[in-house]
Amino acid sequence: MEITPSQIIGFRNSQRNGPVFHGYNPATGNPLNIPFQEATAEEINESVELAQNAFKTYRKTSPARRIQFLEAIAANIEALGDDLLYTINEETALPLARLIAERSRTTGQINLFARLLQDGKWNTEIIDEALPERKPAPRPELIQIQKPIGPIAVFGASNFPLAFSVAGGDTVSALAAGCPVIFKAHPAHPATCQLVGRAITNAAKETAMPEGVFSMLHGLSNETGSMLISHPFIKAIAFTGSFKGGKAIFDLAMRRKEPIPVYAEMGSVNPVFFLPHAVRLGGETLVSQFAQSVTMGSGQFCTNPGICVFINNEESKSFIQKLAATMSATPIQPLLTRGIAEAYKSGLDKQKKLYGAHTVVRKSGNGIRPSVISVSVKDVLNNRDYFEEVFGPSTIAVLAEDLEEMRQIIEAMPGQLTGTVHAAERDHEAAKELIDLLTQKVGRVVMGGFPTGVEVCHAMVHGGPYPATTDSRVTSVGTGSIYRFTRPVCYQNIPSAMLEI
Numbered sequence: 369m370e371i372t373p374s375q376i377i378g379f380r381n382s383q384r385n386g387p388v389f390h391g392y393n394p395a396t397g398n399p400l401n402i403p404f405q406e407a408t409a410e411e412i413n414e415s416v417e418l419a420q421n422a423f424k425t426y427r428k429t430s431p432a433r434r435i436q437f438l439e440a441i442a443a444n445i446e447a448l449g450d451d452l453l454y455t456i457n458e459e460t461a462l463p464l465a466r467l468i469a470e471r472s473r474t475t476g477q478i479n480l481f482a483r484l485l486q487d488g489k490w491n492t493e494i495i496d497e498a499l500p501e502r503k504p505a506p507r508p509e510l511i512q513i514q515k516p517i518g519p520i521a522v523f524g525a526s527n528f529p530l531a532f533s534v535a536g537g538d539t540v541s542a543l544a545a546g547c548p549v550i551f552k553a554h555p556a557h558p559a560t561c562q563l564v565g566r567a568i569t570n571a572a573k574e575t576a577m578p579e580g581v582f583s584m585l586h587g588l589s590n591e592t593g594s595m596l597i598s599h600p601f602i603k604a605i606a607f608t609g610s611f612k613g614g615k616a617i618f619d620l621a622m623r624r625k626e627p628i629p630v631y632a633e634m635g636s637v638n639p640v641f642f643l644p645h646a647v648r649l650g651g652e653t654l655v656s657q658f659a660q661s662v663t664m665g666s667g668q669f670c671t672n673p674g675i676c677v678f679i680n681n682e683e684s685k686s687f688i689q690k691l692a693a694t695m696s697a698t699p700i701q702p703l704l705t706r707g708i709a710e711a712y713k714s715g716l717d718k719q720k721k722l723y724g725a726h727t728v729v730r731k732s733g734n735g736i737r738p739s740v741i742s743v744s745v746k747d748v749l750n751n752r753d754y755f756e757e758v759f760g761p762s763t764i765a766v767l768a769e770d771l772e773e774m775r776q777i778i779e780a781m782p783g784q785l786t787g788t789v790h791a792a793e794r795d796h797e798a799a800k801e802l803i804d805l806l807t808q809k810v811g812r813v814v815m816g817g818f819p820t821g822v823e824v825c826h827a828m829v830h831g832g833p834y835p836a837t838t839d840s841r842v843t844s845v846g847t848g849s850i851y852r853f854t855r856p857v858c859y860q861n862i863p864s865a866m867l868e869i
Contacts, residue, residue, distance in 0.1 A: 418580030516546030783833025
């Protein structure tokens with residue numbers, strides 16, 4: 369399948385001779401053949417102005433028309449067939465089985481939002497009926513309805529080339545809400561972005577959406593993103609990536625003349641607490657399951673557990689040693705980018721040098737290797753750097769002397785996406801207390817499972833207190849994510865025939 373490297377501005381391609389960059393194959397380290405250009409200031413401005421014009425009509429489209437648009441996007445992605453999978457594989461070295469599953473998750477997510485619009489309950493009116501006879505003063509009829517906020521800038525993630533990318537949850541929830549999207553393609557997989565971006569544009573044409581409902585811009589430097597964030601027509605930002613990147617975007621958005629909301633998901637260490645009887649009964653199976661969670665996707669999920677906490681006893685120490693042996697024998701795929709690989713290695717070096725760090729497993733060599741470091745609660749409380757995410761197949765095993773020290777870890781840790789408790793029946797009283805504390809620090813509390821594997825559904829919360837995200841009140845996965853791109857409007861004494869719902 370031929371790929372035309374260009375900015376997608378509404379229904380047309382654009383190349384204005386911006387700086388050239390290439391994707392590369394993480395497995396070989398070699399650059400790929402297709403040259404991509406960074407968007408120019410003129411192209412960025414054109415895409416946002418086109419989105420603003422599209423918003424005037426797109427915000428008024430009926431749910432039925434938006435459903436057609438979303439379903440057409442899913443169909444056009446499916447129609448790309450194996451060419452899409454092979455393109456992603458070349459740019460990411462992710463195995464085809466993973467990519468097939470991610471494609472299904474992506475199209476399933478799109479169709480979930482189509483069903484949400486069809487059901488209509490997400491925007492069910494909140495109505496306070498008029499009370500004309502109320503004393504001492506009558507009450508008018510009041511109706512609250514969610515309304516789209518305007519053009520949205522979405523920044524794609526490196527680790528999910530489909531599900532958190534061009535047609536991922538941020539884009540789809542914004543389109544479902546009635547907001548045009550300008551997507552900033554991730555430079556780690558530009559050809560993949562080009563294919564999916566064109567699929568969305570084709571769907572927009574097929575369903576007679578206004579030009580500018582979707583555009584996509586390429587850029588390797590920070591300038592493209594900075595100009596996009598600063599444009600006065602942009603009304604919100606969605607981002608998935610590192611803390612450094614998300615915080616920079618947030619700070620820039622707050623310095624605008626009109627500050628706008630930034631919904632940045634910035635990662636997490638996702639602590640897992642193992643209570644004594646769960647360790648005793650879980651045995652080798654629990655060790656294997658936890659090792660798989662740590663190393664899944666080469667540790668490149670924002671929900672991989674970067675900290676595990678145990679009561680300090682011989683069974684816990686044996687568990688940690690078995691975990692280290694299991695992880696050491698686990699094959700690790702190449703990390704997605706050079707930047708991620710370098711950050712992983714430097715993060716491990718920093719951990720190793722922290723006070724109290726005891727290396728349980730860390731193989732040497734040029735490749736990426738799993739890592740387990742063991743520390744005490746006192747070590748962690750004396751050095752909060754242990755709470756910093758190291759993005760890759762590693763975890764820190766923390767030994768607590770008692771339940772009180774487990775509580776201290778929760779109270780000391782910053783906000784997280786998830787927190788997990790493993791507890792046998794005899795541990796339930798202690799587990800109840802830990803779960804109660806975790807609800808103050810995480811967006812999703814897991815019991816008896818593992819945080820990797822985020823279900824796309826109505827109840828899911830993929831978010832959490834800062835620094836996991838910039839706004840703990842929202843989710844970036846699941847149908848609740850649509851509310852990031854709407855605002856409530858109250859209508860007072862407006863006849864129903866005049867309301868646009």
